Amino acid sequence: MKPCYIHSAVSISAQESLDPTLFLxxxxxxxxxxxxxxxxxxxxxxxxxxxxxxxxxxxxxVVAANLALRxxxxxxxxxxxxxxxxGCVRDxxxxxxxxxxxxxxxxxxxxFIQSTHNTVGAQIALGLGCKAYNFTYVHSxxxxxxxxxxxxxxxxxxxxxxxxxxxxxxxxxHTNRLHQLIxxxxxxxxxxxxxxxxxxxxxxxxxxxxxFVLSDQASENALAQLVGVATYSQRTTEExxxxxxxxxxxxxxxxxxxxxxxxxxNGDSNFDSIYANLQKGLFGALPQxxxxxxxxxxxxxxxxxxxxxxxxxRSQTIPAACQLNSISPNKIKTVLLYNQYRGENHSLVxxxxx
Amino acid sequence: xxxxxxxxxxxxxxxxxxxxxxxxxxNAQAGISTLSLFDSKHRDQIKVGEIKTxxxxxxxxxxxxxxxxxxxxxxxxxxxxxxxxxxxxxxxxGDARTGLISATSVGGMDKTEQFYYEYLEREEHRKFIEGHxxxxxxxxxAKELGITDFVTTISTACSSxxxxxxxxxxxxxxxxxxxxxxxxxxCLSKFTINGFNTLMILSDEAxxxxxxxxxxxxxxxxxxxxxxxxxxxxxxxxxxxLAYVAGYxxxxxxxxQTASSANGEGATLAMQQALKVAGLHPTAIDYINAHGxxxxxxxxxxxxxxxxxxxxxxxxVSSTKGFTGHTLAAAAAIEAVFSILSLQQQxxxxxxxxxxxxxxxxxxxxxxxxxxxxxxxxxxxxxxxxNCSTLIFSKS
Numbered sequence: 149m150k151p152c153y154i155h156s157a158v159s160i161s162a163q164e165s166l167d168p169t170l171f172l173x174x175x176x177x178x179x180x181x182x183x184x185x186x187x188x189x190x191x192x193x194x195x196x197x198x199x200x201x202x203x204x205x206x207x208x209x210v211v212a213a214n215l216a217l218r219x220x221x222x223x224x225x226x227x228x229x230x231x232x233x234x235g236c237v238r239d240x241x242x243x244x245x246x247x248x249x250x251x252x253x254x255x256x257x258x259x260f261i262q263s264t265h266n267t268v269g270a271q272i273a274l275g276l277g278c279k280a281y282n283f284t285y286v287h288s289x290x291x292x293x294x295x296x297x298x299x300x301x302x303x304x305x306x307x308x309x310x311x312x313x314x315x316x317x318x319x320x321x322h323t324n325r326l327h328q329l330i331x332x333x334x335x336x337x338x339x340x341x342x343x344x345x346x347x348x349x350x351x352x353x354x355x356x357x358x359x360f361v362l363s364d365q366a367s368e369n370a371l372a373q374l375v376g377v378a379t380y381s382q383r384t385t386e387e388x389x390x391x392x393x394x395x396x397x398x399x400x401x402x403x404x405x406x407x408x409x410x411x412x413x414n415g416d417s418n419f420d421s422i423y424a425n426l427q428k429g430l431f432g433a434l435p436q437x438x439x440x441x442x443x444x445x446x447x448x449x450x451x452x453x454x455x456x457x458x459x460x461x462r463s464q465t466i467p468a469a470c471q472l473n474s475i476s477p478n479k480i481k482t483v484l485l486y487n488q489y490r491g492e493n494h495s496l497v498x499x500x501x502x
Numbered sequence: 503x504x505x506x507x508x509x510x511x512x513x514x515x516x517x518x519x520x521x522x523x524x525x526x527x528x529n530a531q532a533g534i535s536t537l538s539l540f541d542s543k544h545r546d547q548i549k550v551g552e553i554k555t556x557x558x559x560x561x562x563x564x565x566x567x568x569x570x571x572x573x574x575x576x577x578x579x580x581x582x583x584x585x586x587x588x589x590x591x592x593x594x595x596g597d598a599r600t601g602l603i604s605a606t607s608v609g610g611m612d613k614t615e616q617f618y619y620e621y622l623e624r625e626e627h628r629k630f631i632e633g634h635x636x637x638x639x640x641x642x643x644a645k646e647l648g649i650t651d652f653v654t655t656i657s658t659a660c661s662s663x664x665x666x667x668x669x670x671x672x673x674x675x676x677x678x679x680x681x682x683x684x685x686x687x688x689c690l691s692k693f694t695i696n697g698f699n700t701l702m703i704l705s706d707e708a709x710x711x712x713x714x715x716x717x718x719x720x721x722x723x724x725x726x727x728x729x730x731x732x733x734x735x736x737x738x739x740x741x742x743x744l745a746y747v748a749g750y751x752x753x754x755x756x757x758x759q760t761a762s763s764a765n766g767e768g769a770t771l772a773m774q775q776a777l778k779v780a781g782l783h784p785t786a787i788d789y790i791n792a793h794g795x796x797x798x799x800x801x802x803x804x805x806x807x808x809x810x811x812x813x814x815x816x817x818x819v820s821s822t823k824g825f826t827g828h829t830l831a832a833a834a835a836i837e838a839v840f841s842i843l844s845l846q847q848q849x850x851x852x853x854x855x856x857x858x859x860x861x862x863x864x865x866x867x868x869x870x871x872x873x874x875x876x877x878x879x880x881x882x883x884x885x886x887x888x889n890c891s892t893l894i895f896s897k898s
Contacts, residue, residue: 270887286636
């Protein structure tokens with residue numbers, strides 16, 4: 149694969165992640181199982197009229213995308229690739245409930261129009277007048293990683309030099325309620341700060357939008373290099389260590405060269421054992437970083453983890469709130485990310501700093 | 503470099519297998535009817551491309567356990583994907599690096615709208631809650647087929663499965679996979695019926711693509727999958743190649759969230775890109791399987807785009823939406839199957855219900871089953887959000 153550099157990284161999350169002077173220090177803890185993103189003012193990028201009709205996901209996505217482009221100092225990307233596990237769930241809910249409540253009468257098209265999964269990617273393109281390649285991936289916990297794979301392949305095929313990729317998901321109140329009923333979402337949380345150390349059934353649900361400009365060109369301002377991405381639909385706990393070792397080997401490295409692992413633990417006692425096995429085993433000697441107690445769980449939460457990893461290279465320290473063990477890195481040059489959701493859709497991402 | 507297609511499977515309102523679809527196409531038998539498998543207030547004001555097999559029948563055919571949580575999208579998807587795998591003669595998924603790329607727009611919305619409030623009160627149907635999201639059907643198909651590594655889902659509205667085929671072809675080309683099953687599935691739902699109804703683009707009659715007096719589209723449901731394999735695998739396993747993916751293009755119209763631009767710029771760019779990837783001059787295209795949804799906006803915009811690309815030498819054109827209705831995310835995949843059948847049989851399937859050409863553009867589609875020598879077929883699919891995709895299939 150041709151090299152792929154990360155030229156900018158922007159994250160809107162339940163933390164103050166837009167402020168470049170604060171790298172998850174301090175962090176905000178919440179005392180409820182559904183945590184909202186801190187959405188900045190959108191007026192620079194979206195007209196007030198349009199913003200009124202837009203759901204949070206679209207607003208977050210458009211703002212994060214535009215900020216990522218600005219940070220990378222480019223006007224038009226050669227491709228826009230968006231990942232979203234649930235799509236515009238709020239507009240979907242609005243339209244479904246209107247259909248039922250009004251017995252299929254007196255409906256207006258706005259929420260239907262905005263409910264399609266590609267709305268965020270489309271609105272970014274529309275705002276930029278960008279006629280380039282535009283894809284939206286909607287495959288659960290690997291929606292964002294699918295974007296990374298696609299972008300890498302575009303560079304390899306020499307179809308693009310600058311690609312905007314991102315992950316975005318928003319809350320839907322009804323959808324969250326339903327996930328509470330089936331135990332995927334916790335009922336109560338005394339403090340999100342403790343969920344990783346005191347797991348209980350279900351996750352804390354979050355939302356957010358993280359966008360990045362990837363490029364096949366090296367640059368002084370590049371944050372890191374995206375070395376490799378792999379996704380696995382199914383892996384057993386027994387198979388995972390071997391898959392990880394093989395993934396690293398395929399990229400001419402091994403665990404002795406990895407300075408930190410960024411893990412997707414979400415405090416769900418039914419599934420965090422998947423991480424725990426690795427934390428005690430394969431990753432036992434490595435500094436371990438967690439983030440979902442800060443971002444909450446959502447289908448593209450790993451894009452927040454990806455943002456966090458790019459910041460690790462810059463800061464060269466792991467924020468105290470993210471340390472899952474007491475091992476500190478001497479340097480942060482190579483970072484491995486591993487994520488999964490409810491035992492499926494595993495992903496590995498390998499990043500290398502300068 | 504072309505990518506070999508070694509298997510295909512389809513289910514649509516004109517048939518539950520490739521063979522049934524072919525017979526209906528050849529005999530110009532449309533699958534447009536009145537909605538019968540669920541209730542809608544709009545039942546008598548619309549026509550639909552509904553598959554008349556109910557869920558219970560699919561569940562039995564697919565031998566699903568009573569505890570299953572398949573949406574209709576997943577039932578259709580698995581049915582078509584299994585046919586494609588059988589057709590490609592795949593004995594063991596593990597004998598090559600195999601992936602699955604599917605596409606959907608509604609996902610499990612049929613169950614969500616059915617049990618939306620009931621979920622809150624009663625436990626009985628809560629198993630379907632997890633089946634709502636777009637990746638669920640894909641994940642189920644992957645499990646059933648034994649695909650454990652690269653599995654993903656694309657949702658770019660009505661162009662979704664064109665992008666699934668495109669991504670699959672790119673992954674084979676770049677050596678990431680040896681084999682990939684690509685396609686899409688979407689079922690009919692109140693959600694889409696009411697959505698398109700609010701946009702006032704549903705016809706109360708059988709749709710009339712490219713007709714001056716077209717009244718709108720018929721919604722349909724379908725699933726289709728292709729098996730793409732690398733040249734090395736084809737050689738090694740001595741596979742029969744049905745046709746090839748020769749080119750693909752993806753562009754965004756960046757004009758409006760739901761409407762296509764009057765000059766069809768995104769569509770023009772997608773077609774030009776596909777020709778470039780295939781290394782072809784427009785004159786090499788022998789037939790265009792158009793998106794042709796029969797909405798006033800699409801057919802005019804697409805006609806202009808076709809004229810932009812092909813100028814005075816427009817090859818034969820037809821939209822097969824008159825047979826199946828517009829099957830949303832599955833449309834490009836079923837039309838890929840139709841295009842491959844056209845290449846194999848060297849015949850063009852007709853654009854049903856056409857009477858008068860659009861005055862502005864004058865494109866007259868093929869209206870009867872027509873024998874025609876074809877090497878290259880271009881197939882268009884466009885969607886909300888300005889997503890425009892074009893695929894080019896070749897016979898050899």
